[in-house]
Structures are given as structure tokens and as C-alpha cells.
Amino acid sequence: MNILNDMRFRAFCYQIGAIGLVAFAAWTMFATASDNLAKQNIATGFGFLARQAGFVISETAIAYQPTDSIARAILVGIVNTVKVSLLAAILGTLLGLFVGVARMSRNPLLARLALAYVEVLRNVPLLLYLFLWYSLIILVFPPVKQALNVLPGVFLSNSGLVLPAVFVESGATILALIVCAGIASAILIWRISRQRRITTGQSNHGAFIACLVLLVPPLLLWGLGGVSFGWDIPQAGRFRLTGGLHVRPEFVALLFGLLLSVSASVAEIVRAGIQAIGPGQWEAAAALGLHRSRVMRLVVLPQALRLIIPPLTNTYLTVFKNSSLAIAIGYPDLVMVSNTVMNQTGQAIETIAIFMGVYLGLSIAISLTMNWYNARVALKER
Amino acid sequence: MAETQTLALPLGASKPPARRSGWFKAYFGTPLNSAISLASIAAIFLLGKLAFGWLAVNAVFSGDAATCKVSSGACWPFLAEKLRYMIFGFYPFEEQWRPLLALSLFLASCLVSMMPRFWNRALLYAWLLLVLPVLYILMAGGVFGLAPVPTSSWGGLPLSFMLSFIGLVCALPLGIGLALARASSLPAIRILSVGFIEIVRGVPLISILFMATVMLPLFMPEGVTIDKLLRAQVAIIIFAAAYIAEIVRGGLQDVPEGQFEAGYSLGLSYWQVMRKIVLPQALKKVIPPMVGLFIGFFQDTTLVTIVGLLDFLDTVRSALRDPEWQGIAVLEGYVFAAAVYFAFSALMGTYSRFLERHFRVTHG
Numbered sequence: 001m002n003i004l005n006d007m008r009f010r011a012f013c014y015q016i017g018a019i020g021l022v023a024f025a026a027w028t029m030f031a032t033a034s035d036n037l038a039k040q041n042i043a044t045g046f047g048f049l050a051r052q053a054g055f056v057i058s059e060t061a062i063a064y065q066p067t068d069s070i071a072r073a074i075l076v077g078i079v080n081t082v083k084v085s086l087l088a089a090i091l092g093t094l095l096g097l098f099v100g101v102a103r104m105s106r107n108p109l110l111a112r113l114a115l116a117y118v119e120v121l122r123n124v125p126l127l128l129y130l131f132l133w134y135s136l137i138i139l140v141f142p143p144v145k146q147a148l149n150v151l152p153g154v155f156l157s158n159s160g161l162v163l164p165a166v167f168v169e170s171g172a173t174i175l176a177l178i179v180c181a182g183i184a185s186a187i188l189i190w191r192i193s194r195q196r197r198i199t200t201g202q203s204n205h206g207a208f209i210a211c212l213v214l215l216v217p218p219l220l221l222w223g224l225g226g227v228s229f230g231w232d233i234p235q236a237g238r239f240r241l242t243g244g245l246h247v248r249p250e251f252v253a254l255l256f257g258l259l260l261s262v263s264a265s266v267a268e269i270v271r272a273g274i275q276a277i278g279p280g281q282w283e284a285a286a287a288l289g290l291h292r293s294r295v296m297r298l299v300v301l302p303q304a305l306r307l308i309i310p311p312l313t314n315t316y317l318t319v320f321k322n323s324s325l326a327i328a329i330g331y332p333d334l335v336m337v338s339n340t341v342m343n344q345t346g347q348a349i350e351t352i353a354i355f356m357g358v359y360l361g362l363s364i365a366i367s368l369t370m371n372w373y374n375a376r377v378a379l380k381e382r
Numbered sequence: 383m384a385e386t387q388t389l390a391l392p393l394g395a396s397k398p399p400a401r402r403s404g405w406f407k408a409y410f411g412t413p414l415n416s417a418i419s420l421a422s423i424a425a426i427f428l429l430g431k432l433a434f435g436w437l438a439v440n441a442v443f444s445g446d447a448a449t450c451k452v453s454s455g456a457c458w459p460f461l462a463e464k465l466r467y468m469i470f471g472f473y474p475f476e477e478q479w480r481p482l483l484a485l486s487l488f489l490a491s492c493l494v495s496m497m498p499r500f501w502n503r504a505l506l507y508a509w510l511l512l513v514l515p516v517l518y519i520l521m522a523g524g525v526f527g528l529a530p531v532p533t534s535s536w537g538g539l540p541l542s543f544m545l546s547f548i549g550l551v552c553a554l555p556l557g558i559g560l561a562l563a564r565a566s567s568l569p570a571i572r573i574l575s576v577g578f579i580e581i582v583r584g585v586p587l588i589s590i591l592f593m594a595t596v597m598l599p600l601f602m603p604e605g606v607t608i609d610k611l612l613r614a615q616v617a618i619i620i621f622a623a624a625y626i627a628e629i630v631r632g633g634l635q636d637v638p639e640g641q642f643e644a645g646y647s648l649g650l651s652y653w654q655v656m657r658k659i660v661l662p663q664a665l666k667k668v669i670p671p672m673v674g675l676f677i678g679f680f681q682d683t684t685l686v687t688i689v690g691l692l693d694f695l696d697t698v699r700s701a702l703r704d705p706e707w708q709g710i711a712v713l714e715g716y717v718f719a720a721a722v723y724f725a726f727s728a729l730m731g732t733y734s735r736f737l738e739r740h741f742r743v744t745h746g
Binding site for chain 1: 408409415418422423425426494567568569570571574581583584585586587588589592593596597600601602603612617677682684685687688695702709712713716719720721724727728731
């Protein structure tokens with residue numbers, strides 16, 4: 001038999017061919033790129049990360065100075081990205097739950113209003129909303145010189161909201177230890193109490209005790225003077241406000257835009273998930289004498305979650321990736337910091353590789369977490 | 383039926399209680415429901431009053447920037463003055479009938495193509511051989527006495543449509559290929575495809591746009607430059623292909639295994655089975671989600687404004703930044719842009735729902 005007619009041989013050839021083609025393309029690109037870079041006198045490699053950054057970042061969740069390294073600046077960008085997407089995901093999910101429930105309301109007016117909300121958010125690009133919110137903030141609030149002094153120590157202007165900040169003056173370590181221990185023991189108590197409730201069928205005071213364990217020790221510590229707090233009150237200077245906690249308009253516009261878009265998606269996902277559970281489940285549970293709210297919590301929601309989790313994962317991945325639109329309104333997220341680094345050092349390939357790698361890594365992390373949760377709520381066939 | 387009723391009534395059947403009509407019960411059935419209804423009515427009334435006041439009562443219908451500055455309502459003169467710029471961008475002013483004609487031709491062709499009864503081979507050829515070349519000639523010029531217009535002058539709404547439509551059309555075969563590769567039994571090909579799809583789906587579109595605009599020139603041999611518009615278009619095609627591949631994969635998984643086996647047992651080759659048996663079934667199922675995807679891409683093309691292309695959102699924003707109108711017509715500009723995006727997206731959404739119904743009716 002001719003070897004060319006052998007299926008396995010042909011499959012082998014196809015695969016070698018495909019790999020060869022990709023490898024050749026990659027090699028050609030690599031060769032041209034290093035040739036071009038050498039001509040432009042740009043050194044390749046990640047050595048530039050250790051260099052001094054030299055640029056200011058307007059919003060830093062971790063300590064950062066322009067004298068820090070570029071690697072540190074990129075880390076600040078990563079933290080900012082995670083901060084805004086995490087907040088948007090949490091707040092957006094809560095808002096979306098409300099809208100989703102309103103969508104299912106038996107009152108046609110409320111259901112239509114919720115539908116209009118969802119449609120208006122879903123049919124207009126997110127970027128347009130970001131620009132709109134940002135320019136509205138700039139337009140509506142007065143310049144910082146005439147900042148509105150809403151409450152003592154609270155200033156509102158078009159460069160953001162400035163609030164008095166609380167910080168721990170002394171005893172931070174012991175407070176952190178006690179809070180961590182409190183959370184751990186509260187979870188333990190909660191689990192034991194749930195186990196006991198399931199085995200004995202009687203309710204107990206587990207939730208109450210868990211709250212006590214969580215709250216009492218830190219309060220006691222504070223009462224006994226083991227920890228003290230200080231206030232950082234903002235001062236109105238001639239040109240700007242100093243001190244306090246500064247919530248910037250870029251952050252607010254981005255957070256607002258992202259959380260609204262999350263809420264629209266979540267509303268639709270929740271509605272579709274709950275409506276997919278047949279009326280028989282409601283009727284059967286009602287026949288057992290369960291109240292509507294308990295039917296929802298004990299019968300419908302556990303089944304609906306299975307349908308809700310996979311699209312919800314997609315929504316969270318989307319909001320995380322959409323936070324990269326920050327660059328359009330000047331919130332210093334990972335992409336914007338990387339862009340600054342790129343313009344300063346000219347290390348385009350390395351910088352883009354870094355931020356794509358970070359996005360890819362975090363996307364995979366989100367997927368894995370949600371898959372783990374999905375496996376937990378999945379149907380357990382007995 | 384009428385007979386049984388007359389027989390049954392004298393047997394002591396009580397008259398049914400007087401029922402309130404259906405709509406009344408729906409809105410005011412219980413105290414809670416009444417409260418919700420009243421609150422909703424109040425909200426709708428307030429929003430309506432706000433919108434009406436802004437659009438009509440307090441609006442400025444004639445005048446200039448100075449008149450608008452003192453008014454709290456919408457500024458229609460701004461729209462009237464900037465409309466052509468916002469829609470066509472920096473396209474030469476005297477030549478703007480060309481993008482207008484192109485836009486109308488494009489939308490009319492789309493409208494015809496949206497009707498399932500025209501879905502055949504002739505339509506495909508009409509697009510490839512007639513519509514797209516005519517659109518290109520209209521936009522670029524250079525022949526038939528039309529003045530040439532470089533792509534750097536293209537902008538506004540035609541550009542937005544072009545980026546999303548061409549993106550989808552070119553990404554479709556690529557995405558189908560990727561989906562087939564992902565379902566392939568050859569491990570190396572499957573891994574390459576999975577790697578490509580997951581990497582593209584794991585990063586934001588903006589990073590692929592950056593790659594295409596900043597990185598791609600570094601990979602080109604010296605002296606070769608690719609048009610900026612083309613680079614962004616390539617980025618959108620790559621991005622779209624990965625998402626289309628995932629949708630098509632869903633369609634492929636829906637085709638029963640027996641269809642493949644039946645095809646092979648007839649002696650058809652892999653490509654024949656795919657082309658004649660599997661893909662026609664798979665693709666039909668994924669048309670509605672594909673329309674949904676197109677809505678997303680149409681909105682996502684706004685991101686090209688970040689890498690410096692003059693799409694519709696960008697022309698609107700630069701109209702707002704015009705020194706004469708700066709800070710006066712911000713809301714007007716964005717509301718106009720939002721209305722345009724909303725109209726097209728909502729239309730496509732309705733169409734997607736129509737298709738779903740259509741397929742349920744015609745194909746079980």
C-alpha cells in the first residue's frame with residue numbers, strides 16, 4: 001500500500017505541517033523584530049523593569065513614588081485594575097439582582113421599567129457611557145477652588161470627592177490578628193451549627209454566636225485602649241485640597257459605567273435562570289406548605305444557580321477585560337500605566353507581553369474560581 | 383356547551399364573584415402592588431417631564447453657541463451645524479455625497495440580506511462582486527472621475543459600520559476554520575487552535591488593538607508600512623474570529639454524531655462531510671447568537687478611538703471639543719451618539735429574536 005494513503009501518516013504530516021507553519025511565522029516575525037529593534041537601538045529583554053519609573057500615578061492603592069521602579073508602577077496598575085473590576089462586579093451584581101427581580105415582577109409597569117433600563121444599557125457602547133459620565137462629573141461639579149463643602153471635612157468638586165480618612169494610629173498588628181482569628185472562628189462556628197441543624201433538625205443560635213465572635217473582641221480591644229484611630233481631615237488650600245481620602249472622578253466614572261453594565265447583564269442572566277425553572281417546582285413546593293420566599297431560597301434558587309453561574313462567569317470576565325477602557329478617561333489601570341511605560345522606554349513588545357500575560361493569567365484565575373463554585377452547586381446525582 | 387350551562391345553573395351553582403377586570407388587578411391587586419404601580423408611574427412621569435423639558439420646552443431651536451450657553455435645554459443648532467461632521471468626519475466636504483450614497487447602499491443591501499427568503503448563493507455573489515466593490519470605489523475613489531480620498535480621511539458612521547461589518551465577514555471563515563480545528567482529532571492542530579482562541583478571548587480587545595497599532599510595525603520588514611485603518615481592521619478580525627469560533631463550536635456540538643458517521647459511511651471525505659452535511663446544520667443554529675455577537679462588535683468598534691481612528695464616537699467627541707461649542711453641548715453630542723447606537727443595536731436585537739422564532743417555526 002502506498003504510504004501516502006495511510007491515514008495515520010497523513011495525519012502526522014498535517015500536524016507537522018501546521019506546527020512548522022506556525023513556527024516559521026513566529027521565527028520570521030521574531031527575526032524581523034529583533035532586526036528592526038537593533039536598528040532603532042532599542043535593547044530587548046525585561047531589564048527595563050528595574051529602572052526608575054519617573055512618572056506620577058494619580059491614584060495609588062499601594063505605596064508608590066516616581067522614584068520607584070517600573071515594575072512597581074506596573075504593580076500599582078494591576079492593583080488598580082483589580083480594585084475597580086472587583087468593586088464593579090460586586091456592586092453590579094447586587095444592583096443586577098434587584099433589576100432582575102423587578103424584571104420578573106407581576107406588575108407590568110415595574111417589569112417594563114426594568115426592561116427599559118436593561119435595553120438602554122445594553123444597546124449603547126460602554127465607552128460612550130464612560131465618556132458621558134466623566135464629562136458630566138466635570139461639567140456639573142464646581143472647580144476645586146470653589147469646592148462644595150457638603151459636610152465638615154467633605155469636599156465635592158470636579159476633581160473628585162474628598163473625605164476624612166480613618167487610619168490606625170497604634171496597635172494595627174494586634175487588631176489585624178484579632179480580626180483574622182475572629183473571621184476564622186466565625187466560619188468554623190457557622191459550619192458546626194449548620195451541620196448540627198441538618199443532623200438534629202433543630203435550629204440553634206450559631207449565626208448569633210458567630211456574629212458575637214466576629215464583633216466583640218475588636219470592640220473590646222478598642223474599649224480597653226489596645227488600639228487607637230486617628231482622623232485625616234482634608235484641608236482646603238489655595239489651589240487644591242490636601243489630606244483625606246480622595247475619590248477621583250476618573251475612578252467614579254469608570255466604576256459607575258462598569259457596574260451599570262454588569263447590572264444589566266446580571267439582571268438578564270438571573271431572570272433567564274429563574275424563569276427556566278418550571279412552574280411545577282413552585283407548585284410542588286407551595287403544596288408542601290412552603291412560603292413564597294422559602295420556595296425561592298430552598299427550591300428554585302439552588303436549581304437556577306446551575307444555569308446562572310456559567311454566564312455569570314462570562315460577565316465577570318467581561319467586566320475585568322472592560323476595565324481596560326480606563327485608559328480612555330485617564331484612570332491609571334494596568335493598560336494606562338503600561339502605555340506610559342511604553343511611551344517612555346519604547347519597549348513596546350515586552351510591555352504588551354506583560355499586560356497581556358497579566359490579563360490572561362487573571363482571566364484564567366477567574367474562570368477556575370467560578371468553575372470550582374459551579375462544580376459545588378452542580379446537580380449531585382445520587 | 384351552551385346546553386350544559388343552562389342545565390347546570392338551576393342546580394344551585396352560585397354566580398361567580400364579581401371579578402375586577404384583568405388589568406386593574408395586575409396594577410392594583412394588592413396594596414404592595416398599588417404602591418409599586420404608583421411609584422413606577424411617578425418615575426415614568428418624572429423621567430418624561432425631564433426629557434420633554436430638555437428636548438423641547440427649554441431647548442434652543444435657532445441661534446448659536448451663545449444662545450445655547452444661557453439655556454438649560456438641548457441645543458439643536460449644535461446638532462444642525464455639526465451633523466455632517468459627526469457622521470462623515472474629515473471626508474472632503476464636497477465629496478460627502480459619496481459616503482452618504484455608500485451608507486445608503488450598504489444599509490439597503492443589509493436590509494435585503496436580512497430577509498431569509500433571499501438567502502442563497504446569488505446573494506453571496508452579489509455582495510462579493512457588486513456591493514463591496516461599489517462601496518470601496520465610492521469611498522476610496524480614484525476611478526471613474528472620482529477624486530481619490532485616502533483612508534486617513536475616512537471617518538464617522540461609515541467607518542464604524544465598515545470596521546464591524548468587514549470584521550465580521552472576514553472573521554466568519556476564519557472562525558469556522560478555528561472551530562473545525564478545535565473539534566479536530568489531530569492533537570497538534572487542536573492545541574494550536576485552542577491556544578489561539580483562549581489567548582484572544584482572555585485579553586481585552588484594546589490590547590489586541592495596541593498590538594496591531596504599536597507592535598505590528600515592528601514585525602514588518604523595513605520599508606513596508608500597513609495602513610493604520612487596515613491594522614485596526616485586522617485586530618478586529620482576529621478578535622471576532624476567536625468569539626465566532628466558540629459560537630460555531632456550540633453549533634457543531636449540537637449536530638448529532640450519527641450525521642458524521644452517516645456521511646463517512648457513504649464514503650465522503652472529511653471536507654465533503656463538513657461542507658455538505660455538518661456545517662449547513664451547525665451554521666443554521668448559530669445565526670441568532672451570531673447576530674447578537676454582531677451587536678457587540680458594532681459597539682466594540684468604538685474602541686478604535688483609543689488608538690486614534692476617527693470612528694463615529696470619535697467624530698462626535700471632536701465636535702464637542704470644538705472651541706466654539708466647548709462645554710456647551712456635551713450632553714447633546716453624547717445623547718445623539720447614544721441614540722444612533724441604540725437604534726441600530728435595538729434593531730439588530732429585534733432581528734435576532736425574529737430569527738430565533740423563524741427557525742423554531744421552520745425547522746422545529
